[in-house]
Amino acid sequence: MAQSTGLAGFYRQTPGNDDLVCDGVSLTAIAASTGTPVYVYSAAVLRERYQVIDAAFGDYPHALHYALKANSTLAIARLMRALGSAVDANSVWEIEVARRAGFEPSQIVFTGVGKSPEELERAVALGVKAINVESGGELARLEAIAVRLGRIVRVAIRINPDIDAKSHPHISTGLKINKFGLPLDEARELVQTLTGRPSLALVAIHVHVGSQITSLDPLRRAAALAADVSLDLQRQGFPLEYVDLGGGLGVSYDGGAVPSAADYVGVLLGEVRRTSLPIVIEPGRVIAAPAGALLARVIDVKPRTATSDFIIIDAGMTELMRPALYDAFHRIEPVSAPATGDRHYEIVGPVCESTDVVGRDRMLPPLAAGDLVAIRDAGAYGAVMASNYNRRPMPAEVLVDGGEWRVIRRRQTIDDLLAQES
Ligand SMILES: Cc1ncc(COP(=O)(O)O)c(C=O)c1O
Numbered sequence: 135m136a137q138s139t140g141l142a143g144f145y146r147q148t149p150g151n152d153d154l155v156c157d158g159v160s161l162t163a164i165a166a167s168t169g170t171p172v173y174v175y176s177a178a179v180l181r182e183r184y185q186v187i188d189a190a191f192g193d194y195p196h197a198l199h200y201a202l203k204a205n206s207t208l209a210i211a212r213l214m215r216a217l218g219s220a221v222d223a224n225s226v227w228e229i230e231v232a233r234r235a236g237f238e239p240s241q242i243v244f245t246g247v248g249k250s251p252e253e254l255e256r257a258v259a260l261g262v263k264a265i266n267v268e269s270g271g272e273l274a275r276l277e278a279i280a281v282r283l284g285r286i287v288r289v290a291i292r293i294n295p296d297i298d299a300k301s302h303p304h305i306s307t308g309l310k311i312n313k314f315g316l317p318l319d320e321a322r323e324l325v326q327t328l329t330g331r332p333s334l335a336l337v338a339i340h341v342h343v344g345s346q347i348t349s350l351d352p353l354r355r356a357a358a359l360a361a362d363v364s365l366d367l368q369r370q371g372f373p374l375e376y377v378d379l380g381g382g383l384g385v386s387y388d389g390g391a392v393p394s395a396a397d398y399v400g401v402l403l404g405e406v407r408r409t410s411l412p413i414v415i416e417p418g419r420v421i422a423a424p425a426g427a428l429l430a431r432v433i434d435v436k437p438r439t440a441t442s443d444f445i446i447i448d449a450g451m452t453e454l455m456r457p458a459l460y461d462a463f464h465r466i467e468p469v470s471a472p473a474t475g476d477r478h479y480e481i482v483g484p485v486c487e488s489t490d491v492v493g494r495d496r497m498l499p500p501l502a503a504g505d506l507v508a509i510r511d512a513g514a515y516g517a518v519m520a521s522n523y524n525r526r527p528m529p530a531e532v533l534v535d536g537g538e539w540r541v542i543r544r545r546q547t548i549d550d551l552l553a554q555e556s
Pocket residue numbers: 201203204222245246307342344345346380381382383416417418419420514
């Protein structure tokens with residue numbers, strides 16, 4: 135296997151050699167060995183992205199709970215754990231992945247707008263760090279389980295701050311019209327009931343206003359609100375342990391400017407310091423997105439208009455749903471040719487849906503069947519959202535680490551696909 139050049143992430147080897155590599159390892163070689171489509175992740179980028187956020191807190195007490203929903207492949211979860219991360223799980227199945235990756239219950243916060251009774255019971259029995267509660271009904275169900283199991287359950291109350299995250303409407307969660315959390319008044323009322331409910335221990339206030347947030351203002355306002363409410367509750371004698379500010383920091387998919395980790399953490403500290411409470415954050419995308427690329431091969435090129443062709447690749451909405459789901463933009467580059475060129479292309483997947491467009495209006499060098507392309511910044515909300523539509527198998531996943539690469543999830547086979555059927 136190729137030796138690393140010591141550079142991190144996806145880059146072109148040397149001037150004049152256009153081969154795109156990951157941490158010095160040839161993507162052409164990986165794709166030749168594994169086939170396509172295949173996700174390739176850079177361990178170096180995952181580490182760097184985690185460490186830069188962690189370091190930005192300086193001495194201030196904090197915990198990063200990596201959001202497994204962004205990418206929960208076991209090897210990635212294990213890598214995060216080795217870095218010292220804790221996790222945010224959004225279902226009992228993510229909790230089980232976290233357990234198998236070696237996380238202790240005390241390192242798991244459990245979020246999610248619709249946790250089933252079975253999910254709540256498992257989380258209570260495990261004794262996770264906190265269950266982030268989204269409604270009065272959920273709190274009552276949780277209390278009943280805690281009483282039945284003779285446990286005291288640690289809860290955080292998720293406030294819906296009615297703040298516009300100004301990201302895509304499908305990934306904004308902090309407005310009143312969104313299904314997440316409790317409006318401030320209701321949250322305050324609910325907290326007051328806790329004094330007479332000994333099975334419930336309030337440990338934190340939680341906010342999360344959306345994902346791919348590229349302006350710090352909504353994050354600052356959400357942090358300010360969480361800090362105000364926490365201070366108020368501390369004054370009333372609630373022994374809060376931390377403030378949970380969720381995730382949401384965006385990444386640059388198109389090369390545009392986004393806030394740095396240092397600026398982001400600075401904003402959070404600026405609001406929360408006055409509570410003297412430790413800060414918990416739940417970053418997902420900002421750590422995992424730039425660490426991954428989806429490699430696909432051109433299956434066909436066919437005319438579209440007088441000046442534009444379709445490029446049909448062997449990855450589509452089944453492997454990377456974001457463009458079809460949110461009209462999301464991902465850079466798409468040939469692996470063995472310059473990143474841009476003078477041919478106008480519409481890059482589409484093989485799935486029988488017209489929405490299966492991976493890249494609109496792209497200017498690339500001439501491409502032909504068999505060429506390899508890399509869909510960049512696909513490490514978050516990529517593999518985890520893959521589906522078997524059209525009976526397409528889940529793609530393989532590869533981790534590049536220290537100049538070596540290995541398959542961390544093999545491609546599904548037709549036997550895997552049919553194993554649960556009779
Ligand atoms: C409660 C919660 N925490 C954390 C995250 C992770 O968000 P992101 O990947 O944008 O950092 C999400 C995702 O939307 C979420 O719903």
